[in-house]
Amino acid sequence: MAPQLRPAEPDRLSRDALFSMLRNERRREVINYLRDREGPVDLRELSEHVAAIENDCAPDEVTYKQRKRVQTALYQMHLPKLADRDIVDYDRRAGRVALADGAEACLAYLDAVTDRERGDWWRRYLVVAAAVTVPVALAAAGVPPFAAVPGLGYAVLASGLFAAVSVAQALDER
Template identity: 85%
Template sequence: MSPQLHSTDPDRLSRDALFSMLRNERRREVIIYLRDREEPVDLRELSEHIAAIENDCSPDEVTYKQRKRVQTALYQMHLPKLADRDIVAYDRRAGRVELADGADDCLAYLDAVSEPNPVSWWRRYLVVAAAVAVPVGLAAVGVTPFAAVPGLGYAVVASAAFVTVSVAQALDER
């Protein structure tokens, strides 16, 4: 499902409203956490999860104060905003939260920008550059057998290596 830029459905969020909802990291984390749950979750569990992310620790290590700070913000501001836009269904009395039908639009954008293992292409280019520079350097100082290879040979190998990595990157980013 690809996100549409202009919605013809009056019940769907406009692109600006959607981006406004996704602008806040806590709201994004709420949507991502709920996406992986089939049942409604308790506000305390959700707050603990987000507090753990914000404090770079496990949910078991989250202090009462850290959890309460996140829970208060979710309860007073973020969940009501998400509920008003039909992104989450939020039962304030029971303290239960789950994704609503409007979350599909958000998920399309969140899935597009969240890649679990991004490729560090700069590292690959650096490896190719080092793999070419070492034999060229050894040839320059006259080390056998590197000195026997003509400069054109090294140029062809270097060009082929960089073209290969560039093509791999282009295919990966498609």
């Protein structure tokens, strides 16, 4: 019996190659931005968006220098790499970028790690810690009415606040 040849499968990204592509924050932001758009976007618009994230400001507050720095990196390095792996369709001449079929493999990984709201939970825990530390410090210094509350009262308050924030985080991340 002669061996049967299977048709070659199209090149798919290995997991290592995919992680290599997603290792760079700019490339992740490009994919996230494009997934929310119906069609191709202008390179300038995309660069402005990424620059706004990197500089923690609104897109209309991005300076020319900030946008140009990002645009140059996207144009020369990131978009060609993503296009080579069929993650984006990149028309260099027209300066237009859109998601390609290969982007589908990236989306599950991006969904798992890029939820910005989840990254802010440390701030909530810090507020709770401050809300407990200040009254305890005032009580230790003997400042009324804080000194009148027993230590157990502050322990119950701290435990309750941290439990409430933990439950809120667990519900949010479901």
